[in-house]
Amino acid sequence: MLTEDGKHLYxxxxxxxxxxxxxxxxxxxxxxxxxxILCLARGGMRPGDIxxxxxxxxxxxxxxxxxxxxxxxxxxxxxxxHYITTPQGEIAGRVLLVDDLADSGHTLHQVLDxxxxxxxxxxxxxxxxxxxxxxxxxxxDYQVEFLPTNPWIHQPFEGYDNMRPEKLLExxxx
Numbered sequence: 001m002l003t004e005d006g007k008h009l010y011x012x013x014x015x016x017x018x019x020x021x022x023x024x025x026x027x028x029x030x031x032x033x034x035x036x037i038l039c040l041a042r043g044g045m046r047p048g049d050i051x052x053x054x055x056x057x058x059x060x061x062x063x064x065x066x067x068x069x070x071x072x073x074x075x076x077x078x079x080x081x082h083y084i085t086t087p088q089g090e091i092a093g094r095v096l097l098v099d100d101l102a103d104s105g106h107t108l109h110q111v112l113d114x115x116x117x118x119x120x121x122x123x124x125x126x127x128x129x130x131x132x133x134x135x136x137x138x139x140x141d142y143q144v145e146f147l148p149t150n151p152w153i154h155q156p157f158e159g160y161d162n163m164r165p166e167k168l169l170e171x172x173x174x
Contacts, residue, residue: 002151003151006151008152009147011154012156013157020046020047020130021054022144023051023129023143026142027096034057035093036058036094037055037096037098038091039061039062040064040097040099040107040111041063043099044099047098051096058086058088060084061085062084066078066079066107091119092119095122095125096126097111097128098127099127099129101130101132105136108129109138126142127141128141128142128143129144130144131143
């Protein structure tokens with residue numbers, strides 16, 4: 001649900017999964033065949049996992065991080081992992097790069113540049129995200145929603161950002 005001022009988008013678990021399914025449909029309807037899904041952790045892990053299951057393709061993972069300050073609401077320095085975790089040795093062939101959103105576009109630009117430079121066995125890449133914000137400098141190949149007002153997206157699992165084992169013990173009275 002988008003707030004009236006357009007500054008916040010609140011997404012339920014059901015809506016989130018429906019959006020991932022719509023993303024899968026967009027990729028499928030394009031007719032593009034790919035060999036591997038590469039998701040960017042953490043935001044792309046849930047969509048990547050579901051797309052991997054739907055398309056029955058191996059899931060590779062690359063860890064990136066840029067949101068650290070202010071409980072993850074302020075973008076900081078971008079860290080990109082030196083290695084990709086993949087079940088098939090080195091990533092190669094046609095790769096679908098998956099993340100949850102194209103926010104500023106910085107992360108996706110940097111990752112694609114790194115992949116083109118460092119992973120010569122990749123023959124083709126396309127990108128898929130759930131959301132693209134209006135301010136993004138990156139245009140993904142596949143997206144479900146374009147958000148011209150650049151809202152902060154409140155994803156359903158963010159409650160765990162401040163959840164610690166002690167809070168779980170208290171919640172479950174264990």
